[in-house]
Amino acid sequence: GAGVSQTPSNKVTEKGKYVELRCDPISGHTALYWYRQSLGQGPEFLIYFQGTGAADDSGLPNDRFFAVRPEGSVSTLKIQRTERGDSAVYLCASSLSTGMGRNEQFFGPGTRLTVL
Amino acid sequence: DQQVKQNSPSLSVQEGRISILNCDYTNSMFDYFLWYKKYPAEGPTFLISISSIKDKNEDGRFTVFLNKSAKHLSLHIVPSQPGDSAVYFCAATSSGATNKLIFGTGTLLAVQP
Numbered sequence: 001g002a003g004v005s006q007t008p009s010n011k012v013t014e015k016g017k018y019v020e021l022r023c024d025p026i027s028g029h030t031a032l033y034w035y036r037q038s039l040g041q042g043p044e045f046l047i048y049f050q051g052t053g054a055a056d057d058s059g060l061p062n063d064r065f066f067a068v069r070p071e072g073s074v075s076t077l078k079i080q081r082t083e084r085g086d087s088a089v090y091l092c093a094s095s096l097s098t099g100m101g102r103n104e105q106f107f108g109p110g111t112r113l114t115v116l
Numbered sequence: 117d118q119q120v121k122q123n124s125p126s127l128s129v130q131e132g133r134i135s136i137l138n139c140d141y142t143n144s145m146f147d148y149f150l151w152y153k154k155y156p157a158e159g160p161t162f163l164i165s166i167s168s169i170k171d172k173n174e175d176g177r178f179t180v181f182l183n184k185s186a187k188h189l190s191l192h193i194v195p196s197q198p199g200d201s202a203v204y205f206c207a208a209t210s211s212g213a214t215n216k217l218i219f220g221t222g223t224l225l226a227v228q229p
Binding site (some may be wrong): 019041106 | 120122123152157158159160161162163205207214215217218219220221222
């Protein structure tokens, strides 16, 4: 498909476990974003990649959260020692670039994470 | 601190009538605003945007109005169709930054046939 894909679509884990969430952006999109949407809230920014580097990780809630994009395409969001409060839908978005030329962010369907 | 606010959690409109969704923001550094539409179990889909140098942008049935002095924007949908029923998110960003979007909490629009 041509859109942003995310796997898994659903993830149920136990408190204290480690999880990885994957995002495949649209081919050619250099900018990649992770957002988190809790129930009844709008998406909340977590981290932004331009190419392989994390240009802005100011939204990561604490050091249990980490993300990588080693080849400038696929990205993985990693959560260590999961807590019940981490339960949310994790959304990935990609765009052509950032800067003065505003480029639309295309979102994937999200991964619903449930921590029991 | 909620920088983008959508004070109406839901809105119900008759098919064919106008839907007006409202959004307020507090950060004067925001200079680009977007509306996204979201269906259940799907990611948000871009609908329409507006730069702060404009006060109106129109795309088919959708028009976004920006009042910078009031820090307020609105999305007008006319005529409303049942397929427009979804959650609508207002989002804002500022130039020179990473283009990260700051979202409101959303408004659930129900268009009644």
